[in-house]
Amino acid sequence: MSVQSKPIPFGCPVIGDEEREAVAAVLSGPVLTHGPRGREFEEAFAAFTGAEHAVATSSCAAALHLAYLGLGIGPGDEVIVPAQTHVATAHVVEVCGATPVFVDSDPRTGNIDLDAAESSITPRTRALAPVHYLGLPVDMARVMEIARRHDLFVVEDCALALGATFNGVHTGLHGDVGCFSFYPVKHITTGEGGMAISRRAAVAERLSKQRAFGIDKTVVAERRHSGAYDVELLGLNYRLSEIGAAIGVEQLKKLPDFLQRRAENFAALWSGLEGLEGLELLDTGGTERATSSHYCLTALLDDSIVERREEMIETLKQRGLGVSIYYPKPLPYTTYYQHKYGFKRGEFPVATRISSASIALPVGPHVDKEDVRQMVQIVTDVLAEMMDAS
């Protein structure tokens, strides 16, 4: 039995002296928000993704909320959302008073099933909300074609897709708005934080004002005198502080290296686990058109052992391997949505299989080559023991 000497957590932010010094520098000065680091972070993020406009926010959920608010989505409107995603993707639609319409996943990749998405369109549908699940871009050529045909907005949830491109264009720049997360286990972190990017100047400008109460001038220096402003729009306080932005500037410099390590870890883990009896791997490594950002490698357990997934996760943990589940329940079957809309069992079979049979393995930059070797060994051993017992 192999036991990992140094535990491998599922996610672990990689923070260095650069981030610590950048935070100390902010704390030594007078500007804690509305400052130069925020603009520097936005400019660097725009440069990395190729976006014309980038607006830093306090989280990805905040960015998504602003996106729908800015596009005027509200009561009576429907937004098509994958069933297999983070609850934020659907909650922001609900918070705007609109209705999320859930769609099942493609069994090969876990991304939204676009045939099912198209057949869910009604006269009330206003937007499509593709989520680049586990870092593999959704077929955005098809999404945009559907959106054009039905005159829909497209809000991309890119929380797991920083660094991922489709047809050479970064995720988030195909639709109207793309939203990113800097929560600690994502590709880069600012503690909490997010970013909205867009090709559309008017959309970005509106978002940027709504991020700060809808006030007409967001930078203190632009005001004629302290306290002089008007309120043009409905908005909230969804700003990212200078402290978060300073961390983000340093994290972005490391992103190319992080992405390369993710890609290498994913490839090594894939070749170590491919073909193992009892496991099926979700094909999220990317294609020629769709470059993945390799958020994690997700494996699905065979029906013969699926009932024992919790036990397997516990055993993996005891042997030093931290895993996760993306996501533990299809959203329509979470208490809130089930209670409100009353979904029937069996409506989302693929999302249900992914949430009940999958285990997500880490490939982040905190994982090195030796860790991957150990991971393959641990998973192989534990799986063999379970298959023998089944």
Ligand SMILES: *Cc1c(COP(=O)(O)O)cnc(C)c1O
């Ligand atoms: C993490 C995540 C979010 C939420 O991001 P926050 O920054 O925590 O708001 C939204 N969507 C997806 C797909 C995520 O994975």
